[in-house]
Amino acid sequence: MGSERKVDIEKVKEELEKLREEIRKHDYLYYVKGEPIISDYEYDQLYRRLLELEKQYPELVTPDSPSQRVGGAPLEGFETVPHNPPMLSLDNAYDEEEVKAWETRIRKALGRKVEFMAEAKIDGVAISLEYEDGLFVRGSTRGDGYTGDDITANLKTIRDIPLRLNNAPRGHLEVRGEVYMTREDLSRLNKKREAEGQPLFANPRNAAAGTLKLLDPKEVAKRHLHAWLYYIITKIPGIDTQEKALEALEKWGFQVNPQRRLCRNLDELFKFYREVEASRENLPYNIDGLVVKVNDLKAQEILGATAKAPRWAIAFKFKAEQATTVVESLEWSVGRAGSITPVANLRPVLLAGTTVKRAGLFNPERVAELDVREGDTVIVEKAGDIIPYIREVNYALRPPGTKPAKPPTKCPACGSPLVKEEGIVGLFCRNWECPVQVRGRLELWASRGAMDIEGLGEKVAAVLYREIGVRDPGDLYFLKPGCLAHLRGFGELSESNLLKAIEKSKDRGLSRVLYGLGIPNVGSETAALLASHFGSIDKLMAASKDEIDEIPGIGEKVAHEVYNFFRRKEVKNLIAKLKKAGVKMEEVAREVVGPWTGLTFVITGTLPSMSREEAHEAIRARGGKPMDSVSSKTSYLVVGENPGSKLAKAEKLGIKIITAAQFEAMLAETPPAK
Numbered sequence: 001m002g003s004e005r006k007v008d009i010e011k012v013k014e015e016l017e018k019l020r021e022e023i024r025k026h027d028y029l030y031y032v033k034g035e036p037i038i039s040d041y042e043y044d045q046l047y048r049r050l051l052e053l054e055k056q057y058p059e060l061v062t063p064d065s066p067s068q069r070v071g072g073a074p075l076e077g078f079e080t081v082p083h084n085p086p087m088l089s090l091d092n093a094y095d096e097e098e099v100k101a102w103e104t105r106i107r108k109a110l111g112r113k114v115e116f117m118a119e120a121k122i123d124g125v126a127i128s129l130e131y132e133d134g135l136f137v138r139g140s141t142r143g144d145g146y147t148g149d150d151i152t153a154n155l156k157t158i159r160d161i162p163l164r165l166n167n168a169p170r171g172h173l174e175v176r177g178e179v180y181m182t183r184e185d186l187s188r189l190n191k192k193r194e195a196e197g198q199p200l201f202a203n204p205r206n207a208a209a210g211t212l213k214l215l216d217p218k219e220v221a222k223r224h225l226h227a228w229l230y231y232i233i234t235k236i237p238g239i240d241t242q243e244k245a246l247e248a249l250e251k252w253g254f255q256v257n258p259q260r261r262l263c264r265n266l267d268e269l270f271k272f273y274r275e276v277e278a279s280r281e282n283l284p285y286n287i288d289g290l291v292v293k294v295n296d297l298k299a300q301e302i303l304g305a306t307a308k309a310p311r312w313a314i315a316f317k318f319k320a321e322q323a324t325t326v327v328e329s330l331e332w333s334v335g336r337a338g339s340i341t342p343v344a345n346l347r348p349v350l351l352a353g354t355t356v357k358r359a360g361l362f363n364p365e366r367v368a369e370l371d372v373r374e375g376d377t378v379i380v381e382k383a384g385d386i387i388p389y390i391r392e393v394n395y396a397l398r399p400p401g402t403k404p405a406k407p408p409t410k411c412p413a414c415g416s417p418l419v420k421e422e423g424i425v426g427l428f429c430r431n432w433e434c435p436v437q438v439r440g441r442l443e444l445w446a447s448r449g450a451m452d453i454e455g456l457g458e459k460v461a462a463v464l465y466r467e468i469g470v471r472d473p474g475d476l477y478f479l480k481p482g483c484l485a486h487l488r489g490f491g492e493l494s495e496s497n498l499l500k501a502i503e504k505s506k507d508r509g510l511s512r513v514l515y516g517l518g519i520p521n522v523g524s525e526t527a528a529l530l531a532s533h534f535g536s537i538d539k540l541m542a543a544s545k546d547e548i549d550e551i552p553g554i555g556e557k558v559a560h561e562v563y564n565f566f567r568r569k570e571v572k573n574l575i576a577k578l579k580k581a582g583v584k585m586e587e588v589a590r591e592v593v594g595p596w597t598g599l600t601f602v603i604t605g606t607l608p609s610m611s612r613e614e615a616h617e618a619i620r621a622r623g624g625k626p627m628d629s630v631s632s633k634t635s636y637l638v639v640g641e642n643p644g645s646k647l648a649k650a651e652k653l654g655i656k657i658i659t660a661a662q663f664e665a666m667l668a669e670t671p672p673a674k
């Protein structure tokens, strides 16, 4: 009996090995070469047989089996992986002069001229891969550069990443590279998301980053990510240049960027730069420059790195991408806080990998300043390839008979007359009961950073407004059991859950109350400043404009807004209701002195590796001050994904702008105060 089974197993093992070999070969021909030699049907037959056998003999499943790419069970969360050496970022050069200066520094440091390996800089997400005796064992994200997330299961679904290497060195091997998504795959993904009512990804990089963070590898497998490797961390005898490193990576079975060239001098480098720049639009993926590296690895070692970036490499960036298109219409919408926001609807145009249909115009003043009109031909640009905005209007191409854009005089949502306020940019609807504002106010009040009322989102806010006449957050605390249960979409259970969540929110404290009130220009940070300065809502409401203005970190404009907000009778009414309901509106003060004391930070957009709250916490822990809006006092603007109008404002004021990655590098370099 036993020996029969043994014979069996040996045979099965043999068949499995053959099948895997065969499938690997066809995977390579199909995915990498793009030249399959068997039909999909034949391939499916092979694959099915493999799955069948592996199901029957689970003990014979190997980690490098092609079946392991389909994605295992969903994960609870990611383990962390330390990076040694850290995964640094790169210094940027924006023109030839800056590259020359870099070359001069290198020549001086080494006392000789060097050759450069120039590679297209793919706009993706950095990864690290580890192999043991040629088998893929672990892959991770960059994280903060020092520790990343273990995303092995997700990376296994990427066909470009070999699960087993050809003739790779024995023992441990670490390589680094970039995961990316093609523009075509992104637009397919976005179409699907649009149909499903999910938010769209702004660009392929965000999509790749978002995909690698999914906890369900099966979902990752559906998104067709790709990977390029460009860096061998482990020292390998015989590999003494970057050129040889790339060749070795290729030979082991990795995908290596074909757009690369060994340049003997700067002239050759600049020529290559122009060639690649000219071809970038024809590539199926986004590149945003060249990475230029000292070819000789010994020289790299001598040059070393700063805390942020290696001295032996530089990112030679392409100019911001621009596109010309036509403004089809101007639209004015009303925001949660009542401000009127103009948006240009554009004739769709391809820009930096995405189709752009709309460009934000921030406020009516900006529209007037640009004198942008319907029918105008405009140049749109993406700031750091992120949000499109109108760079300039080509007045020469303006069709005859156009008139300057006129901001509305009445609120597009409720029809109330709009008001312009002294000293404040923008146009506002001040109708407290404007439906957009009421719903927005409820949503903000219930949001995570404010009172965190689970179950109260956009839909429920709309129902509360429409069906029960809730007009402000104060009304929430007077809802009676039974008032919701009969409504569509509600039942007794959801009603009781919501009422419980509302009750629970009473103890969040003053700073979250102030944020949740939606005072114009007061985000969570300003709210925290006000709360710790005044300690109670009564003291804040009794304060003069000057007293508010004197708080470090609060500007005149914000002081004005805060002061005016609490003069409104609707607000006084609301606060009285909240008090009556027993909502806690007091706070205790706290302050940290540390390496960043005196520095103020503003964050715009989403940071890839931490929430806004976490980033604020990290800044405070170092003695710095996180702020909500950019002013001349801002030390740094940190730009994440999908940044807002703060970016343009910071550019205008000449504030130092840093990327999320640079911010993370700064955090890594600066430990929090004790």
Ligand code: IVH
Binding pocket: 087, 088, 089, 090, 119, 120, 121, 122, 123, 124, 125, 126, 127, 177, 178, 230, 231, 257, 291, 309, 310, 313, 315
């Ligand atoms: S070398 C020590 N080569 O660009 C850093 N990076 O903006 C070594 N990148 O963090 C990086 N293509 O994620 C290198 N051919 C290439 C690259 C590349 C894209 C990314 C990488 C890096 C980022 C810096």
